[in-house]
Amino acid sequence: MRITTRTSSDGVTERHFTLGEVPGVLWTPDGAAGPRPLIVLGHGGGQHKQAPAMVGNARRFVTGAGFAAVALDAPGHGDRPPTEEFTRLTTAHRARMQAGEDVTAGLVALHDYVAGLAVPEWRAAVTAVQELDDVGPGPVGYWGMSMGCGLGIPFVAAEPRVRAAVLGLLGPLGQTEAAARITVPVQFVLQWDDRLVPREQGLALFDALGSAEKTLHANPGNHGEVPRFESEAALRFFMRHFAA
Amino acid sequence: MRITTRTSSDGVTERHFTLGEVPGVLWTPDGAAGPRPLIVLGHGGGQHKQAPAMVGNARRFVTGAGFAAVALDAPGHGDRPPTEEFTRLTTAHRARMQAGEDVTAGLVALHDYVAGLAVPEWRAAVTAVQELDDVGPGPVGYWGMSMGCGLGIPFVAAEPRVRAAVLGLLGPLGQTEAAARITVPVQFVLQWDDRLVPREQGLALFDALGSAEKTLHANPGNHGEVPRFESEAALRFFMRHFAA
Numbered sequence: 001m002r003i004t005t006r007t008s009s010d011g012v013t014e015r016h017f018t019l020g021e022v023p024g025v026l027w028t029p030d031g032a033a034g035p036r037p038l039i040v041l042g043h044g045g046g047q048h049k050q051a052p053a054m055v056g057n058a059r060r061f062v063t064g065a066g067f068a069a070v071a072l073d074a075p076g077h078g079d080r081p082p083t084e085e086f087t088r089l090t091t092a093h094r095a096r097m098q099a100g101e102d103v104t105a106g107l108v109a110l111h112d113y114v115a116g117l118a119v120p121e122w123r124a125a126v127t128a129v130q131e132l133d134d135v136g137p138g139p140v141g142y143w144g145m146s147m148g149c150g151l152g153i154p155f156v157a158a159e160p161r162v163r164a165a166v167l168g169l170l171g172p173l174g175q176t177e178a179a180a181r182i183t184v185p186v187q188f189v190l191q192w193d194d195r196l197v198p199r200e201q202g203l204a205l206f207d208a209l210g211s212a213e214k215t216l217h218a219n220p221g222n223h224g225e226v227p228r229f230e231s232e233a234a235l236r237f238f239m240r241h242f243a244a
Numbered sequence: 245m246r247i248t249t250r251t252s253s254d255g256v257t258e259r260h261f262t263l264g265e266v267p268g269v270l271w272t273p274d275g276a277a278g279p280r281p282l283i284v285l286g287h288g289g290g291q292h293k294q295a296p297a298m299v300g301n302a303r304r305f306v307t308g309a310g311f312a313a314v315a316l317d318a319p320g321h322g323d324r325p326p327t328e329e330f331t332r333l334t335t336a337h338r339a340r341m342q343a344g345e346d347v348t349a350g351l352v353a354l355h356d357y358v359a360g361l362a363v364p365e366w367r368a369a370v371t372a373v374q375e376l377d378d379v380g381p382g383p384v385g386y387w388g389m390s391m392g393c394g395l396g397i398p399f400v401a402a403e404p405r406v407r408a409a410v411l412g413l414l415g416p417l418g419q420t421e422a423a424a425r426i427t428v429p430v431q432f433v434l435q436w437d438d439r440l441v442p443r444e445q446g447l448a449l450f451d452a453l454g455s456a457e458k459t460l461h462a463n464p465g466n467h468g469e470v471p472r473f474e475s476e477a478a479l480r481f482f483m484r485h486f487a488a
Binding site for chain 2: 206220
């Protein structure tokens with residue numbers, strides 16, 4: 001891991017880094033020392049590691065609970081050039097969307113391709129940032145909505161260091177089996193009037209989660225209109241599970 | 245209002261009272277002075293004003309936020325002798341339940357009858373306890389699950405002093421129109437594996453609520469198995485809306 005910049009504002013230290021070719025950002029409390037819980041954040045489709053919802057939640061986890069938070073640009077997103085296969089899959093997906101065709105199979109293929117790259121990158125990032133003195137070997141949480149949920153489900157299912165997750169804004173999309181393998185506590189966020197993810201599909205993914213403790217939070221509004229108080233609820237959820 | 249006993253434990257003062265023929269209990273912080281938010285709690289069917297969920301939530305609202313909380317025995321419940329009509333309705337309801345028949349119409353009739361008495365009693369109780377110096381004219385919240393939701397919906401719809409409500413564990417049961425008249429923020433609690441209230445019915449009542457801000461919390465488990473962290477979520481919800 002190579003740290004490229006380090007800045008601080010409002011009590012939060014922000015380090016940009018690259019891990020191999022992958023650019024990432026790490027948020028920690030100013031003057032932090034010793035191990036602490038680490039939240040991995042996964043951004044939505046077409047977004048990047050510093051999209052407003054990412055920065056807002058990451059800073060809240062740092063200032064509200066003293067956690068560390070880390071985000072990477074997903075393959076084909078942010079500062080990462082798209083691969084040929086990524087371009088092929090997204091072009092086909094957009095064409096089907098514009099033609100008003102069913103986009104399910106294309107989204108499944110796209111998420112599968114991106115997850116195949118992103119999951120090992122996240123696992124490597126956890127290992128790398130936990131070697132820093134002010135992150136250390138604490139419990140790991142995951143937060144991701146929409147595509148961040150689609151990539152997060154195989155990540156949470158595969159990574160035993162992840163002990164709690166906030167997911168949502170997605171239907172099953174071929175992830176029913178991976179969702180059933182998740183056993184850690186999950187808070188699942190759903191928008192009641194989501195025009196991208198029909199209500200029934202969000203409820204079906206919540207239903208598919210294998211976790212004995214899972215809690216659904218549903219609110220009125222469209223895909224991008226998750227109310228601000230869900231940030232606070234995510235913070236409380238992680239605090240509840242990561243309290244010493 | 246006639247206060248019959250006054251005790252204190254763990255920072256909470258508990259006053260038992262009667263308002264006309266109706267027995268009630270009021271919880272306030274020890275040594276409280278001046279106005280504060282008041283939460284009215286409505287108990288479930290067959291329960292009473294001091295059932296464990298009532299006392300647990302009331303004490304949490306008092307110790308966690310300095311609120312006051314009040315509960316009455318519902319008509320036919322707790323220390324109140326059943327009326328002839330109440331006995332007739334509950335006997336018929338139990339018979340249908342034992343015969344495995346559809347109980348919907350009977351439950352609608354029972355809730356309608358009890359609500360017709362309970363709603364004016366709660367409104368009078370709010371007026372009476374707000375005359376106490378350590379309660380005063382603050383905002384009012386309502387918390388009620390199951391029958392406490394069935395009686396709470398007409399109460400919240402009718403009472404402009406109520407500014408936020410935590411409801412749940414119930415289907416529409418003839419309350420769709422009253423639910424649509426509710427405009428204050430609502431947190432709605434649903435059990436995903438409720439054997440008394442099918443999932444779809446709980447979702448339908450949430451859907452029927454007229455509130456622009458409404459948030460659904462669903463958790464695995466049967467009717468009586470709401471996880472303990474929902475008490476904390478209810479406290480946070482009221483604090484969010486009643487913060488000065």
